[in-house]
Amino acid sequence: MTQISHHATSNALIRHHMAVKERLCAINDQYQIHPKAVLLAVSKTRPSSDIATLYQAGQGDFGENYLQEALIKMSELAHLPITWHYIGHIQRNKTKDIATHFDWVQTVERDIIAKRLNDQRPDELPPLNVLIQINIDDEMSKSGCHIDELDELIKVIISLPKLTLRGLMIIPNKDGTDAFVRTKALFDDIKARFNLAQFDTLSMGMSGDMEQALAHGSTMVRVGTAIFGKRD
Numbered sequence: 506m507t508q509i510s511h512h513a514t515s516n517a518l519i520r521h522h523m524a525v526k527e528r529l530c531a532i533n534d535q536y537q538i539h540p541k542a543v544l545l546a547v548s549k550t551r552p553s554s555d556i557a558t559l560y561q562a563g564q565g566d567f568g569e570n571y572l573q574e575a576l577i578k579m580s581e582l583a584h585l586p587i588t589w590h591y592i593g594h595i596q597r598n599k600t601k602d603i604a605t606h607f608d609w610v611q612t613v614e615r616d617i618i619a620k621r622l623n624d625q626r627p628d629e630l631p632p633l634n635v636l637i638q639i640n641i642d643d644e645m646s647k648s649g650c651h652i653d654e655l656d657e658l659i660k661v662i663i664s665l666p667k668l669t670l671r672g673l674m675i676i677p678n679k680d681g682t683d684a685f686v687r688t689k690a691l692f693d694d695i696k697a698r699f700n701l702a703q704f705d706t707l708s709m710g711m712s713g714d715m716e717q718a719l720a721h722g723s724t725m726v727r728v729g730t731a732i733f734g735k736r737d
């Protein structure tokens with residue numbers, strides 16, 4: 506009985522994942538996105554078994570928000586060469602574990618955090634890929650680097666040998682169009698002014714607005730609900 510329902514669940518998961526990939530392919534083709542935009546599966550609150558199922562179905566990139574939860578899944582899935590992205594808020598006392606266990610960190614917003622990640626990245630690992638999270642709607646309550654502090658933070662990050670600045674990330678307000686357009690303009694401007702060869706990632710768009718984000722230049726969508734269903 507448990508066996509049957511487990512299979513039913515993993516079949517539904519693969520079906521939903523396939524549907525999201527098809528939506529992504531359609532947009533990649535429509536807007537001729539080069540290189541093709543990446544799907545990040547946001548697996549917070551989901552069990553390791555779901556991640557393993559999707560990995561077998563070809564999904565290589567997973568995003569996690571909560572460090573303790575992520576570390577447990579990583580140890581359970583250590584046999585799979587998954588690319589792990591940290592997308593949660595970074596507390597100063599958590600940087601060592603983040604620098605040690607993740608491949609990407611999408612939520613860098615302060616120089617002190619960037620310096621700690623650099624200092625704590627193990628020497629035997631390649632540089633940590635980082636995105637600067639921008640507070641694009643300039644909200645007091647939201648995380649992210651303010652636009653007027655962006656250049657300073659970029660200068661710090663590109664001086665750090667164990668970090669590679671790969672791009673920008675945003676979590677916009679309800680309707681993202683204006684934020685998507687402004688972030689894409691910032692992205693192009695930074696790439697031109699700082700002449701960064703590997704600055705290639707614009708992480709914006711989630712389950713509810715992935716098409717809209719991709720239409721405005723996103724190169725990575727972070728999708729949870731549309732793949733895994735509603736979270737509790």
Ligand SMILES: *Cc1c(COP(=O)(O)O)cnc(C)c1O
Pocket residue numbers: 547549570592593676711712713727728729730731
């Ligand atoms: C949870 C989360 C997502 C996924 O959101 P869905 O609406 O479930 O697709 C994407 N990005 C971040 C930063 C998140 O915390």
